[in-house]
Amino acid sequence: MNQTLSSERILADVAEILGCDTSEIGPDENLFDxxxxxxRLMTLTERWRSAGALGLELPDLAERPELAHWIGLLTGKRESP
Structure with missing residues (x-):
């Protein structure tokens, strides 16, 4: 979906918003847990829209709150952080 959003950036943004280290977030862990x-989800949505993910909607992230899904959604490929 977007070339300016890398898996590393997405992971770093999620860790920052959750106030934890990137090593604490597993790719398939439920981020709501x-x-x-x-x-926080609205904040990330707006941050990533500003970075170029113009078609991103909050439900896109909320329906599957796993880092691996978000990376695939935002970068267009399945990656492990």
Whole structure:
């Protein structure tokens, strides 16, 4: 979907918003279990839209809150962080 968003950037953004280290986030872990909530999700959505993910909608992230899914959605490929 977007070439400016790398898997590393997505992981770093998620870790920052959750206030944890990147090593604490597994690719298939439910991010809501780590503290993600709707406000944080809206913040990430807007941040990534500003970075070029113009078609991104909040439900795209909320329906599957796993890092690996988000990376695939935002970069167009399945990656492991």
């Amino acid at each position: 780590l503290g993600m909530d709707s406000v």
